[in-house]
Amino acid sequence: MATTKSHPKSSWDTLHNNGPFPLKTLHVTELEGSANMFSKYDRYNDAAKEIQRLLREAADKNEGFRPYGSAWSLSHIAHQKDNMHYNGFMSIHIPIPESLSHEDSAYANENLFFFECGNTIKRISEVLSSHGKSLKTSGASNGQTIAGCISTGVHGSALNVGSIQDYVVGLNIIIGDKPTDIVYLERHTKPALNDNFAEKINARVIRNDHLFNAALVGLGAFGFIHGVVIEAEDRFLLKRYVKKIKKELALELADTMDFENSTFKIEGEVTADGKPNRPYHYKVFINPYTNESEYVVEVMYKKPYQVPYPDPFPVIKTSLYKDLIYLLIKISEKFPKSIPWFIKQLRKTILPAVNEETLGTLYETFWDAPYQGPAFACSVGIDHTHSSKAYKVLEEMTQKEGPIPGIFAMRFVKQTEATLGFTKFPITCMLEIDGVLWEKSRKIMSLTEYSRRMIEVLQENDIPFTIHWGKNSDWQFPNLVKDMFGDKVTEWKSYRNGLLSTEMQKVFSNGFLEDTKLNEPNETNEEDLIVSL
Structure with a gap:
C-alpha cells in the first residue's frame, strides 16, 4: 500500500528562497513498489486512496491541504500553512492503448499519454522520446512537475503552440474522500478517452468545456490533480540562434509579429520565395540600465527530426542566454556581493555579444536549470501589440524609481483556452524582469513595492495586462484579479x-x-x- 510520512515542520520555502513561510506538517507519499503491486493502475488507485485519507484527516482538523511539486513558483501560490504534500514520488506514466480512445476523438491515439502528478517535465520528455514523441513546448527549463506547470500556467515562447496546459486533454482530480470524489474531466467538444479509462482509475467522467477550462489553470484550488492526459507530437528539432540585432527591429518584431515582411533574416531560414520564415520561438533580452543600440534575441526554427546532428550540449551548457535569472547571476559574479554596487555596475554593463547556433530536440534545448538559489521574477502578460509601449513605461519607472537588481526579457505565447490563463491575448507578450533577491533599504524599494508600481504604471497607461500566477507580485493589490x-x-x-x-x-x-x-x-x-x- 502507498505510505505517507508526515513531518512536523515550522516553515517551508520555495526553490528560490522567496519565503520562508510557516507550515505545520509536510506529508510525503510513496507508492507501493511494483514488485508487490505489479499493475500500474492498481498502484495509481492505491495512491489515490491514500490522498483521500489525508484530505479527510485535514478536513476533520478544520485545516487546509495543498500539494506541491518542485517548489519552483516564486509567489506563495504553492504554500499552505497547515498541510503541504510533496508529490515528487508520484511518478507513474502509462501509454494509452487504442482501446481506450474515445470513439469521437480527433487525437491520434499514439500521441496520448497519461502521467501522474509528480512527473517532471524532464522525465516526461525522456519517456516521450523513447516513443519517438515530444512535448509541444516547455518552460525555459525542465524541473517543474506537470501538475505544477498547468496549475500556474507555465509557458515558453512558442508563438503558435501556447503554454504547457494547452496540450493537456484530460484531468484526473481528487476532490474529496468519498468514492465519487475522484473525477476525470475532458472537454465535451474534444473528447480524448472513453469511459473504460475512467473506470480503470475509479473516476466518474465529466465532459464539459467550461468546467475543464476553469480547472485547467486551477491554482491548486480545484482539488488534488492526480494525473493528466497530454497530447504529444512527433519528435522534432529546434535550430537555435542567439545574436544581437538593432533594438528598433527587435521591438518592431515584438509589436507586429510580422517576421515574413521584416528585414530580419537569417541565412537559410527563408521560404521558397526568399521571405523570412516565421520562427517557432522568439525572445528578447534587455538591460534597462544601458542605452544599447542592439538587443540580444534568441530565435528558434522548427525542423524535422533526423539523425545524426551535432551535439548541442557543449553550447547549451555554457550559454549565458538560456535563462534570464542565470544571465543576471553570471553578470553579478563579476562584482562584489553588495546589491547597490552590483546595480551600479549594471548601468555600465553591456549584455555580452553572442553568435550562437545549436540544433537539438526540445528536451535538449530547454535543459536543466543552471541556477537554483535566491532569486525574484516579476512577469506581466500583455497583448503583443503593446510590447514596446509596456516595456518603455516599465523601463522608465525602473530607472527613475529603482534601481533594482534585475534585467528584462520578452517571450511570446499563443492564446490559452484556460479560464484564468494569463496568456489570454491572441499572442501574449510575457514581459518579465528577473534577478537576485534584495532587502529594502533607504535607496532601494522593496520587491512588493516594485511589483505594485508595475501594476500602477500599466494601469495609468491604459495597458491591459495579466500577471504570471507563479511569479512575484503585490497579490493583495485591490481588485487585481477582477481587473x-x-x-x-x-x-x-x-x-x-x-x-x-x-x-x-x-x-x-x-x-x-x-x-x-x-x-x-x-x-x-x-x-x-x-x-x-
Missing part, C-alpha cells in the same frame, strides 16, 4: 464552487487565494453546472 480577468473570475469561481463541497473549498484554499479574493464563493448554487454536456 485582469473581468467576468472570467465569476465563471471560474462558479465552477469551483459547483465542483467542490463547501468543506473541500476550505481544505483546498490557502493564503494566495485569500489575498486574491479567489477563495470567496459566489452566493448562488452552482452544482447544476457540473454535468457532462
Whole structure:
C-alpha cells in the first residue's frame, strides 16, 4: 500500500528562497513498489486512496491541504500553512492503448499519454522520446512537475503552440474522500478517452468545456490533480540562434509579429520565395540600465527530426542566454556581493555579444536549470501589440524609481483556452524582469513595492495586462484579479464552487487565494453546472 510520512515542520520555502513561510506538517507519499503491486493502475488507485485519507484527516482538523511539486513558483501560490504534500514520488506514466480512445476523438491515439502528478517535465520528455514523441513546448527549463506547470500556467515562447496546459486533454482530480470524489474531466467538444479509462482509475467522467477550462489553470484550488492526459507530437528539432540585432527591429518584431515582411533574416531560414520564415520561438533580452543600440534575441526554427546532428550540449551548457535569472547571476559574479554596487555596475554593463547556433530536440534545448538559489521574477502578460509601449513605461519607472537588481526579457505565447490563463491575448507578450533577491533599504524599494508600481504604471497607461500566477507580485493589490480577468473570475469561481463541497473549498484554499479574493464563493448554487454536456 502507498505510505505517507508526515513531518512536523515550522516553515517551508520555495526553490528560490522567496519565503520562508510557516507550515505545520509536510506529508510525503510513496507508492507501493511494483514488485508487490505489479499493475500500474492498481498502484495509481492505491495512491489515490491514500490522498483521500489525508484530505479527510485535514478536513476533520478544520485545516487546509495543498500539494506541491518542485517548489519552483516564486509567489506563495504553492504554500499552505497547515498541510503541504510533496508529490515528487508520484511518478507513474502509462501509454494509452487504442482501446481506450474515445470513439469521437480527433487525437491520434499514439500521441496520448497519461502521467501522474509528480512527473517532471524532464522525465516526461525522456519517456516521450523513447516513443519517438515530444512535448509541444516547455518552460525555459525542465524541473517543474506537470501538475505544477498547468496549475500556474507555465509557458515558453512558442508563438503558435501556447503554454504547457494547452496540450493537456484530460484531468484526473481528487476532490474529496468519498468514492465519487475522484473525477476525470475532458472537454465535451474534444473528447480524448472513453469511459473504460475512467473506470480503470475509479473516476466518474465529466465532459464539459467550461468546467475543464476553469480547472485547467486551477491554482491548486480545484482539488488534488492526480494525473493528466497530454497530447504529444512527433519528435522534432529546434535550430537555435542567439545574436544581437538593432533594438528598433527587435521591438518592431515584438509589436507586429510580422517576421515574413521584416528585414530580419537569417541565412537559410527563408521560404521558397526568399521571405523570412516565421520562427517557432522568439525572445528578447534587455538591460534597462544601458542605452544599447542592439538587443540580444534568441530565435528558434522548427525542423524535422533526423539523425545524426551535432551535439548541442557543449553550447547549451555554457550559454549565458538560456535563462534570464542565470544571465543576471553570471553578470553579478563579476562584482562584489553588495546589491547597490552590483546595480551600479549594471548601468555600465553591456549584455555580452553572442553568435550562437545549436540544433537539438526540445528536451535538449530547454535543459536543466543552471541556477537554483535566491532569486525574484516579476512577469506581466500583455497583448503583443503593446510590447514596446509596456516595456518603455516599465523601463522608465525602473530607472527613475529603482534601481533594482534585475534585467528584462520578452517571450511570446499563443492564446490559452484556460479560464484564468494569463496568456489570454491572441499572442501574449510575457514581459518579465528577473534577478537576485534584495532587502529594502533607504535607496532601494522593496520587491512588493516594485511589483505594485508595475501594476500602477500599466494601469495609468491604459495597458491591459495579466500577471504570471507563479511569479512575484503585490497579490493583495485591490481588485487585481477582477481587473485582469473581468467576468472570467465569476465563471471560474462558479465552477469551483459547483465542483467542490463547501468543506473541500476550505481544505483546498490557502493564503494566495485569500489575498486574491479567489477563495470567496459566489452566493448562488452552482452544482447544476457540473454535468457532462
